[in-house]
Amino acid sequence: MYVIAIHGGSGTINRSEITSEQEEAYRQALGDALDAGYTVLARGGSALDAVEQAVRSLEDNELFNAGKGAVFSANGKHEMDASIMCGRSLKAGAVAGVTNIRNPISLARTVMEHSDNVFLLGSGAEDFAREHKLAREPDAYFYTALRAQQLKEAQAANKTQLDHSARNTGKGTVGAVALDKDGNLASATSTGGLTNKKYGRVGDTPIIGAGTYASNQTCAVSCTGYGEFFIRAVVAYDIACLMEYKGLSLKAACDYVVQDKLKKMGGEGGLIAVDGAGNVELPFNSEGMYRAWRNAAGEGEVTIFA
Structure with a gap:
């Protein structure tokens, strides 16, 4: 048994505002990322490798608000956050506010595996990336006309804003969760954050327990949405806690947190989750979420709208 699920962000995603060509481009990009992670699992690889490869694929595609497609901060920079967690060991790595790093998710994994720390910030994380010879890119690599226009608006x-608006399809935080043949779970999440964000703002993506969590005892979770609410609700860990301490199923835990708890707080967004039995949940309370999943039997889907 093995399974992988990915997301490319949630928010105001209306069919009427996306051309057929745009929809096909998003579906293709999601399919490519799904294939990248699924191939690792099908070859007997680890869930950790699978989620890293899936997220790298999304980071390398300018359609999504992570890596190459990251939005502009108020200072005109691309300040990126990412985290990864191993469900077997409960080890985790995270970075926030990094610039010019091609694949922040790989930097997060390097922090997890080659440092005594969990979370590195800004210039310090960039120094660490240089020491470990991770790929860097010039500012021009991260520039897209759409992101520049979003910053201008x-x-x-x-105001700061999610990468979702009436004139712009909702391409936000990206993430992946997986279960491998050995029964190990893993989760990874990456983002460019909010357009026009100021003061070094950090959302839920790099915060273990808020935007990312994985434990073989329960589940693996990756979140997308308005990060401040996900931090306050400790969403990713809350799903795992409801399973571990109250005995809820993955579906029941996800439905309660996303459709009840978050909604009552005013939080918009969604998440992807998988448990040790291979069950997959992809709940969201927004109008859409870029999402896909596939299991060992080849069952799955690539979809966008509610």
Whole structure:
């Protein structure tokens, strides 16, 4: 038994606002990322390798708000966050506010495996990346006309915003969760954060327990949405806690947290989750979420809308 699920963000994603060509491009990108992770699992590889490869694929695609497609912060930079967690060992690695790193998710894994720390920030994390010779890219690599326009609009309105608006399809945080043949779980999440974010703002993505969590005892979770709410609700760990301490199923835990707890707080978004039995849940309380999954039997789907 093995299974993988991925997401490319949640939010205001209306069919009427996406052309057929755009929809096909998103589906292709999701399919490519799903294939990248699934191939690792099908060859007997680890869940940790699978989620890293799936997220790297999404980071390398400018359609999504992570890596190459990261949004602009108020200072005109691309400040990226990422985290990864191993369900077998409960080891984790995370980075926040890093610039010019091609694949922040690989930096997060390097932190997990080659440092005594869990979470590295900004210039310190970048120094660590240099020491370990991780791929870097110039500012131009991360530039897209769409992201520049989004920054211009956000600055004109003097606000920060999710990468979701009426004129712009909702491409946000990316993530992956997986179960491998050995019964190990893993989770990975990466993002460019909010357009026009200020003061070194960090969302839930790099915070273990908020945006990312994995434990072989329960489940693996990767979140997407308005990070402040996911931090306050400790969403990823809450799913695992409801399973471990209250005996809830993966579905029941996900439904309660996303459709009840988060909604009552005013939080919008969703998550992907998988448990040790190979069950997959992809709940969201927004209008859509870029998502896909596939199991060892080849069952699965690639979908966007509610």
